[in-house]
Amino acid sequence: MSLLDIYVLGAPILREETRPVTDVGPVFQKLVDDMFETMYAAKGIGLAAPQVGRTERVAVVDVEGARHVIVNPEIVLREGSQKGEEGCLSIPDVYADVDRAMRVVVKAQDREGKPIEIDATELLARCLQHEIDHLHGKLFIDYLGLLKRRAALKKWEKLRAGDKSLTRTIEALEVAQHHHRDEEL
Numbered sequence: 001m002s003l004l005d006i007y008v009l010g011a012p013i014l015r016e017e018t019r020p021v022t023d024v025g026p027v028f029q030k031l032v033d034d035m036f037e038t039m040y041a042a043k044g045i046g047l048a049a050p051q052v053g054r055t056e057r058v059a060v061v062d063v064e065g066a067r068h069v070i071v072n073p074e075i076v077l078r079e080g081s082q083k084g085e086e087g088c089l090s091i092p093d094v095y096a097d098v099d100r101a102m103r104v105v106v107k108a109q110d111r112e113g114k115p116i117e118i119d120a121t122e123l124l125a126r127c128l129q130h131e132i133d134h135l136h137g138k139l140f141i142d143y144l145g146l147l148k149r150r151a152a153l154k155k156w157e158k159l160r161a162g163d164k165s166l167t168r169t170i171e172a173l174e175v176a177q178h179h180h181r182d183e184e185l
């Protein structure tokens, strides 16, 4: 397995639509394994293919031990609402409250292409909605009102300190120094 670079806000791939996965062969499965490794190294709870520069419609999540690969996912039911703080591995250290459905039912395929259905609430539901958005070029900051969105982007620019690179490399040292709250998706 290998660690993949994570694309950050400003990278066009984060705004692109993904393509349905039709071949879950060894090349695809290696991508999934690398995504898990990268997500764990970055201490995230979810990671979608566009975040590692890929157009396959796949994301990985691990919320409180609930570990899922979602291939070609679709939300078939949304219920209730929850407001909570969200972050993103592609916009590190920027957090904002986002309204999401409290419960979602997701139909997808797993790493081997087998059909699965995930019935999720609370943080797992939030994470699934966030990742599925990524697969359609959408980011959590898109849900913010004008002023909060502007504040988030301002903070991002400040944190970037003029750095224009569109990827970040996850390294052991960075993980140690990075004081996120294990809530980046």
Ligand code: ZN
Binding pocket: 087, 088, 089, 090, 130, 134, 184, 185
């Ligand atoms: Zn994200």
